[in-house]
Amino acid sequence: MMSDRAEEKDDSVGVRWPELGVALLLVVLAGLVIKDSLRVGTGWADDGPRAGYFPFYIGLALLLSAGWVALKQMLRWRSHERFAERAQMASVWAILWPMAIYIGLIFAVGIYVSSILLIGYFMLRHGKHGMTLTAAVSLGVPLFFFLVFERWFLVALPKGPLEAWFGF
Amino acid sequence: MDELQNLFHGFAVAATLPNLGFMLVGITLGVLIGVLPGLGGANGVAILLPLTFSMDPTSAIIMLSCIYWGALFGGAITSILFNIPGEPWSVATTFDGYPMAQQGRAAQALTAAFTSSFVGAIFAVILITFTAPLLAKFALEFGPAEFFAVQLLTFCSFVGMSKEPPAKTIAAMMLGFALAAVGMDTVTGQLRMTYGYTELLKGFGFLIAVIGLFGIGEILLTMEEGLAFKGKSAKIDFKVVWQTWGELIRHWKLFLRSVVVGCWMGITPGGATPASFMSYGMARRMSKDPQSFGKGRIEGVVAPETAAHAAGTSALLPMLTLGIPGSPTAAVLLGGLLIWGLQPGPMLFVEQKDFVWGLIASMYIGNIVGLIVVLTTVPWWAAILRIPFSIIGPVIIVICAIGAYTVNNSMFDVVMMLVFGVMGYLFKKLKYPLAPMVLALVLGDMAEASFRQAMLISQGSMDIFWSNPLVASIAGLAIAMLVWPLWGAAKNLARQRELRAGG
Numbered sequence: 124m125m126s127d128r129a130e131e132k133d134d135s136v137g138v139r140w141p142e143l144g145v146a147l148l149l150v151v152l153a154g155l156v157i158k159d160s161l162r163v164g165t166g167w168a169d170d171g172p173r174a175g176y177f178p179f180y181i182g183l184a185l186l187l188s189a190g191w192v193a194l195k196q197m198l199r200w201r202s203h204e205r206f207a208e209r210a211q212m213a214s215v216w217a218i219l220w221p222m223a224i225y226i227g228l229i230f231a232v233g234i235y236v237s238s239i240l241l242i243g244y245f246m247l248r249h250g251k252h253g254m255t256l257t258a259a260v261s262l263g264v265p266l267f268f269f270l271v272f273e274r275w276f277l278v279a280l281p282k283g284p285l286e287a288w289f290g291f
Numbered sequence: 292m293d294e295l296q297n298l299f300h301g302f303a304v305a306a307t308l309p310n311l312g313f314m315l316v317g318i319t320l321g322v323l324i325g326v327l328p329g330l331g332g333a334n335g336v337a338i339l340l341p342l343t344f345s346m347d348p349t350s351a352i353i354m355l356s357c358i359y360w361g362a363l364f365g366g367a368i369t370s371i372l373f374n375i376p377g378e379p380w381s382v383a384t385t386f387d388g389y390p391m392a393q394q395g396r397a398a399q400a401l402t403a404a405f406t407s408s409f410v411g412a413i414f415a416v417i418l419i420t421f422t423a424p425l426l427a428k429f430a431l432e433f434g435p436a437e438f439f440a441v442q443l444l445t446f447c448s449f450v451g452m453s454k455e456p457p458a459k460t461i462a463a464m465m466l467g468f469a470l471a472a473v474g475m476d477t478v479t480g481q482l483r484m485t486y487g488y489t490e491l492l493k494g495f496g497f498l499i500a501v502i503g504l505f506g507i508g509e510i511l512l513t514m515e516e517g518l519a520f521k522g523k524s525a526k527i528d529f530k531v532v533w534q535t536w537g538e539l540i541r542h543w544k545l546f547l548r549s550v551v552v553g554c555w556m557g558i559t560p561g562g563a564t565p566a567s568f569m570s571y572g573m574a575r576r577m578s579k580d581p582q583s584f585g586k587g588r589i590e591g592v593v594a595p596e597t598a599a600h601a602a603g604t605s606a607l608l609p610m611l612t613l614g615i616p617g618s619p620t621a622a623v624l625l626g627g628l629l630i631w632g633l634q635p636g637p638m639l640f641v642e643q644k645d646f647v648w649g650l651i652a653s654m655y656i657g658n659i660v661g662l663i664v665v666l667t668t669v670p671w672w673a674a675i676l677r678i679p680f681s682i683i684g685p686v687i688i689v690i691c692a693i694g695a696y697t698v699n700n701s702m703f704d705v706v707m708m709l710v711f712g713v714m715g716y717l718f719k720k721l722k723y724p725l726a727p728m729v730l731a732l733v734l735g736d737m738a739e740a741s742f743r744q745a746m747l748i749s750q751g752s753m754d755i756f757w758s759n760p761l762v763a764s765i766a767g768l769a770i771a772m773l774v775w776p777l778w779g780a781a782k783n784l785a786r787q788r789e790l791r792a793g794g
Binding site: 138141142145146149152153155156159160163167170171172173174175176177178181182184185188189191192195206207211212214215217218219221222223225226229230234238241242244245246249250251252260264265268272276278279280281 | 341342456458459461462465466468469472476478479481482483484486507510511514515516517679681682684685686688689692693696697700702705706709712713716717718720721723739742743746747751
């Protein structure tokens, strides 16, 4: 019980779950590699090694090394190493989810409009900047990229309905 | 003196007006990338690479390598003025650089850092000028078995030399190889590991991986640390530069030692970061007054900066001659060569003389231009760092997304960038090294091809890796590197047992 209470007080995330999770994920990936290598053949054909010859051993080495990391982590499960503070995890999360939504939005409204929203949201929410500055940066930066890519380098980036309305 | 003649020809290629312009643009972008958090040499070059696809390869590589020099220079500015290493290899520069800035000697520290960087780079370029043609000529004799042995040595030395646990180094590396194997097999044309997803036909682009791992991953780490940039300001006037140079000349032995450490670590894939630490450690140990290190000694700036630049530059030597990059940024440049249709390796020196010597000449000019640019523009860069992260952060995310999209014009890549970003963050936190993973991703196809060719020659017998003294010694060295950590572990175990027996 003592250790449980100590854990509650400790305001950080332990390293053991992330460590085990990543190692197990790698083990699963290794399994996928080995499975598909076996499918395409790991042996020797008339014209030389088959397609799965090299990846098979790669998968095997990944399986062994990641499995070793996972095993070692499970053996010293009780040790409390710190992964990060809870507050730190919160600030990582605070940029991770807007980033995910941003990328989702690119599919719908194109990269320029979503960039305006991302920069604007971040400046207002986390920077507490004034409306004028926020508007200037969040509109100015995407506009700059628009000119550089669409006009200057002639590289087409994802665009949505707004750009279509302007005739691009 | 064939090399000198070739070099002069290279200067003629590099010193045209447009190329000098590209150098200036490259250096400026590079310093900017080095100064900003979340953008570094590797992913900065990766983001800009797609924009150069339509350029002449020589101009493109001159610009991209100048970005690399610029990023190396830029890292020093943030570490000295803000105590924030903009790049991993400038961590050691903060130890004495920031205390110097606090004591009001920022200008001296910056001058020392830039000058050391310059000296380190120039020595490494001289090394490249004279040894690259020899190494390339030597490597022309290489068959597939020798190439695979060299690649094996590269990867085994990661296991032997990295600070990270060997199991994690191997896991990261194998993940890189596995990701490289996804998609169409170039020899048999079979699809591997795509599991029916058409997006995976092309495999995982290493540029996407680099942008995600180093760019987005770094942003997440920066957020975690909750950085508030509070730094010293600095202006460098010519008198300070002159005085500092006078002082630096007295440390010529330190320069030489750091150059040697740096070049060695750069050619073997130790990289710039361990080189800077090693050189700093040596400078402290060999000093008469080791206690004063960390409190603002100019030697503490000179040693790591010289070594980091020497390593960063000499990492291009194995890339050009053997097609094996010594650092993640060199790996990205190598990927660029492949995209421009140039096959890195010894044949480059025979078939693409203009390109190779133009690049080498541009290293001389680029570093001189770089030194002048950073010495004159320091206050502006310091001002950029004062822009709060709440503005810089989202803008860098936008830049990374654009960079990832433009590689293949595919939104799938942008999604993958985020996945690689989260992975980069987790790997950094859990001490999986990223460099071997990126190198494996870049070299995977090449390593597999040479392995399979070697196997074809020998009809599937591993004996080919012992078939002649050259390949046997390279392969033997590789095995030695691989078991190096085991030997260390055994020594530890023996010591523990001795202690127990003694106690």
